[in-house]
Amino acid sequence: MTSTALDERLDPPASPARRAGLGAVLTAVGIPTFMVTLDNLVVTNALPVIKAELGASLSDLQWFVNAYTLAFAALLLTAAAIGDRLGRRRVFLAGIVAFTAASAACALATEPWMLIGARAVQGVGAAAVMPLSLTLLAGAVPDRLRSAAIGAWGGISGLGVAVGPVVGGAVVDGLNWQWIFWLNVPIGVVAVLLAARVLGESRGPAKRLDLAGLVLATAGVLSIVWGVVHGAEDGWTSGGVLGSLIAGVVLLAAFLGWERRTAAPMLPLRLFSVRAFSVVNITSFTFSVGVFGAVFLLAQFFQVVQGYSPLESGVRTMPWTLAPMVVAPLAGMVVDRVGPRALIATGQVFLAAALGWMALVTTATTQYSELVLPFILAGVGMGLTFAPAASVVMASAPDADRGVASGTNNTIREVGVAMGVAVLASVFASAGSYDSPASYADGLVPAVWTGAAVVAAGAVVALLLPGRRRA
Structure with missing residues (x-):
């Protein structure tokens, strides 16, 4: 969707000033969202290179990812609460600054422990950015257009997922892995200046931390x-x-x-008395465990097994990673008409089928053409999940609780990412290793099957979501 078309959905043509304002708000929250989403996957295609240059172990590789996601998950709810208390824009800006500074520290790391520590600080900054970006956006958009705006926000998140592996691969090939993190510095500076100029301050009910x-x-x-x-x-x-x-x-x-x-x-358990909120969070967890745990290993497959460069590997994941960028905004536009159950459950079925398909055809000699269709199917499944899940979270909570509801959902999803990387990597380690292409494939197949089973369980749970009438 073009920015002009999006502006027309967010505001009537008769109000060009306000239309430009809403577009500016979407840009101001979208750039930092893109940046922190990008760093979920940007490091994946660099892992084999970092492993060689820093002498990292399999456990270190997991912590390069999990240090970010666990710090992200641990502080999401606290960051949302601090934003409600001190000002959402103020905490949002502080998060961008912390993330940017930590990115520079990642680039300067010379030992695995240094990179792990800097990644954890990145996660602290991301914890302030992600939930507050959605809360600030939701507060700036009329209720009747909120789903479309959230769909656009989901598309921005999808873009971060889409280009992360490609950007990481291109940077590693053209420069070195450190520049994966240096790129965040100028983006972060621009994001701080834009957000400070465009976003208005808002607060939620003050409460004790x-x-x-x-x-x-x-x-x-x-x-x-x-x-x-x-x-x-x-x-x-x-x-x-x-x-x-x-x-x-x-x-x-x-x-x-x-x-x-x-x-x-910190986590009001009363939120879980709403069935839709409970179900969407269970589904978000199983989705993250199965999909991102599999991505952690599949992203390295093309380099370790098939000998491609980081950029060539990133390009080969694009059928999977580009699809959410297209599908997520479309899903956000139609969720109010078809209901979240149809979209999210279908998305989980697609993802489970895609992962099972990948596990079925993967060997040390698998041709890339055999993976294209399951990659596309997985990307469509992810796109059908992102925006409808965010819409369910926003619709399940009263205005005063939207910040903590968003933080809860993001926390559960990021914990799922960390658990998925840990669990699937453990399955991989019990059956395979990095010693040879055949050994890597031997470990990858049962790990991806495990991911498929977890996502399939989430698809069953998703059937309990509200349909069109209740959405």
Whole structure:
């Protein structure tokens, strides 16, 4: 969709000044959203090169991704609450600045631990950007046009997903992997200046920060992911792994108990009394576990197994990654007419079928032509999921709770990404390795089958979403 066409949907032709204002708001929230979405996948095609240059292990590769996603997930709700309290625009700007500075630190890393630490700080900045971008956009758009605006926001997110592997591959081929992160610096500077000029300040109801909930939730998720990441290498019954998994479960149980009792919960459990909100979050979790866990391994397949360069590998993923950019805005426009259940459930079915198809045809000698159709099917499935899921989240919560509702959904999705990378990489490590193309394919196939099974379970759950009449 062109910017002119989008402006016409967001505002009547008779009001050109306001139409330009809404377009500027979409740009101001869209650039930072694109930047933090890009960094979910931009590093994937650089992983084999980073592995060689920094001497990184499989566990390090997982933490290059998970340090970002876990920090992102851990602070989303807190960032949304701080935004409600101190001003959403102010916290949004602070998030862009933190993300930009951390990107420079990533580029300067010379050891795996340094890159992991800088990626974690990137995640802290992204935690302020992602939920508040949607909240700021939703507050600037009339209710009757909100789904179209969210669809455009979903298209921007889809664009970040689409070009991430290609940008990463092109930069690694043309320059070096450090420039993947240097690119964020000028973009971040422009984003700060634009957002400061265009966005208006808004606040939600002021409430006490739930620091105890933050500590319990963060420690619980980190403990479980640490155990899963190290399970295949250290042994699932080893003291460290088993203790970490048990501690994680106990901490998360304590978190839920605390959230029920405290007067100012970080995660208001009452939100989950709305069936649509509960279902869309379960589906978001299974989607992230299955899809992004598979992407982590599939993105490296073309380099490790077939010997392509990072750019050639990124180009070959484009049938998958470009489709959400096209489908997500269209899904946002029609979700109110056809209902979220039809779109999201269909999207999950497409994704599960696509992953199963990939697992079925993947060997050390697989031809690229055999993967094109399942890649396209997976991309369409992702596009059918992004914008309708965001619309369900916004529609399920009252105005005062939209910030925390958005943060909750993003938190669950990012935790799913970290869990997916950890679980599927563990399945990979138990059956294969990086030692040879055949060994990599041996580990990849059962891992992708696992991802397909998780997404299929989410497709069944998605049938509980409201249909057209209730949307």
